[in-house]
Amino acid sequence: MSANGQPTKKAVLFCTCSGACPSMAKIDFWALAERVRLELGDKIDFLALHPRLCEEDGERLMARILTEGVQFITPACAEKRQEKLLRDGFQRAGIAMDEAHWVPVSMAQEDTATVFAKLRAAIQGDRAAGA
Numbered sequence: 001m002s003a004n005g006q007p008t009k010k011a012v013l014f015c016t017c018s019g020a021c022p023s024m025a026k027i028d029f030w031a032l033a034e035r036v037r038l039e040l041g042d043k044i045d046f047l048a049l050h051p052r053l054c055e056e057d058g059e060r061l062m063a064r065i066l067t068e069g070v071q072f073i074t075p076a077c078a079e080k081r082q083e084k085l086l087r088d089g090f091q092r093a094g095i096a097m098d099e100a101h102w103v104p105v106s107m108a109q110e111d112t113a114t115v116f117a118k119l120r121a122a123i124q125g126d127r128a129a130g131a
Contacts, residue, residue, distance in 0.1 A: 008069060009044075009045045009069055009070045009071070010043065010044045010045065010070065010071045010072075010073060010123060011044055011045050011046050011047065011048075011065075011070050011071075011072055011073070012036060012044055012046075012047040012048070012072075012073045012074075012075065012119065012123070013047070013048050013050070013053065013062075013065075013072050013073070013074050014029065014032075014033065014047065014048065014049040014050065014074075014075050014076070015050055015051075015052065015053040015054070015058070015074065015075070015076035015077070015082075015086075016029050016049055016050070016051055016052075017051075017052065017076070017077060018051045018052055019051070021077070023077070023107075023108040023109050024107055024108065024110075026109075026110065026111040026112070027107060027110065027111065027112050027115055028112045029049060031112055032112050032115055032116060032119075033047060033049055035112075035116055036116065036119055039120075040119070040120060040123050043123050043124070044073075044123060045070065048061075048065070053074070053076065053085070053086055053089060054085035054086060054088075054089075058089060059088050059089040059092050060092075061089075062086070062089030062090065062092060062093050063089065063092035063093045064093075065093075066089070066090060066093035066095045066101075067093070067095070068095065068101075070101070071100065071101055071102070071103060072101060072102055072103070073103045073105060073119065073122045073123060074086060074102065074103070074104050074105065075105040075106075075107050075115060075118070075119060076104070076105070076106075076107060077106065077107070077108050078106045078108045079104040079105075079106050082104040082106075083097065083104070086102075086104075090102065103122045105118045105119055105122050106118075
């Protein structure tokens, strides 16, 4: 944690919606993850992809990896849906779903390049650009 109590580390936790959600048909998750790793990897501690963070196994994963001192950027469905669908995972981990710990990035109806631009902005701390 920094002197002002804000997390000093960042991680990207992708939800791929099993690759079946029509709203994410224009996203190449493998190319996106590789681009984040290569171009933004020095700005994050890790990235992970999960097929459905909102399911029981996704919540178990979140309970194990969400920790204080890390801000989690979650590229997934629309932000309001993430707030509902990821809430239980954050609760299981005992981590607040506040700006210090969570930055949702909507991938719905976007393509790979647009999602990458949103992720870059979120990682760099420009919350408005990640919306």
